[in-house]
Amino acid sequence: MKLITRNTDYAMRALCHIAKQRKESVSAAEMVAALKIPRPFLRKILQTLSSEGLLRSTKGQGGGFALSRSPQKILLTDLIRIFQNTIQLNECVFKKKLCPNRNNCALKKEIDAIEQDVLKRLRGISIASLGNGHHPARSNQGKCHVHHSSVC
Amino acid sequence: MKLITRNTDYAMRALCHIAKQRKESVSAAEMVAALKIPRPFLRKILQTLSSEGLLRSTKGQGGGFALSRSPQKILLTDLIRIFQNTIQLNECVFKKKLCPNRNNCALKKEIDAIEQDVLKRLRGISIASLGNGHHPARSNQGKCHVHHSSVC
DNA sequence: CGTTAATGATACCATTTGAGTATCATTTGT
């Protein structure tokens, strides 16, 4: 039961990194060096972000990626939607068929309610909110590029 | 991103079913008939519940399973702990190693907070709370044995 | 007793998802 997968996490880091550089565009190579994410994997992620419209890309020498909208408008939920099949916590399928009983199921009601809460909170997380001091832990310098987009 | 898996769901149904029967013990065969869960799968689940101490079993003719404690004390979180490796929504491991950065990571802080909320709510769900009218949707009679423990 | 109805213990299999790699084609600045 993981809320976010590696894809989503890495995408978050990459986007944060781009947001912090005040450049026209940031290349995959630079991000690989900075974030220590395996190159082909990061490239795939960036391509996805690009095709999904979160990044604009420029090809050729000197090219790279840039945010296609402001950091406040790039939400964690956007990434989850893109990289994780669904954001739904509750499915109740039986042999590929949707449950005929969705409307009067107490367990489903409970889980749906929890889901709404989680979503509400996730929607409050953007790359801006993590990356620019809204939150604590903005202290560490330099070395750690290992995990999550927020700190490194 | 599923909150509960099939195992957990089926276990929930089985436990609710047992709770509703006012009998010394309920056999797997009876539950297969009532809940429409594949027999070998349900048996495995029951065995697990038994070995984990949620059910007491009696072998031999006339045997079966009984709750080993009161329905109020069997929580959804117990089942999640048993059937899903972890209840943690957030792990941040890198090449099998725990993240060296867990203490000053803004994203982790956010997700941890969400996790606490989710857990608090999940802990409020027991087989008693779903099965005996604390919650809505206690209406349907008879036919539907297809999904979730709560309704059928 | 011996049969039969039950669980216990294990081992196995299939599908899906997550995580990551590899390759070739295309674009563009110098």
Place this chain on the structure above:
DNA sequence: ACAAATGATACTCAAATGGTATCATTAACG
């Protein structure tokens, strides 16, 4: 022309999920 970049696509590998199958053991009942 060449080098530095992304685009498109296909592939591999491991773990988790969702099951099946088989044989052993126990105990009530006739």
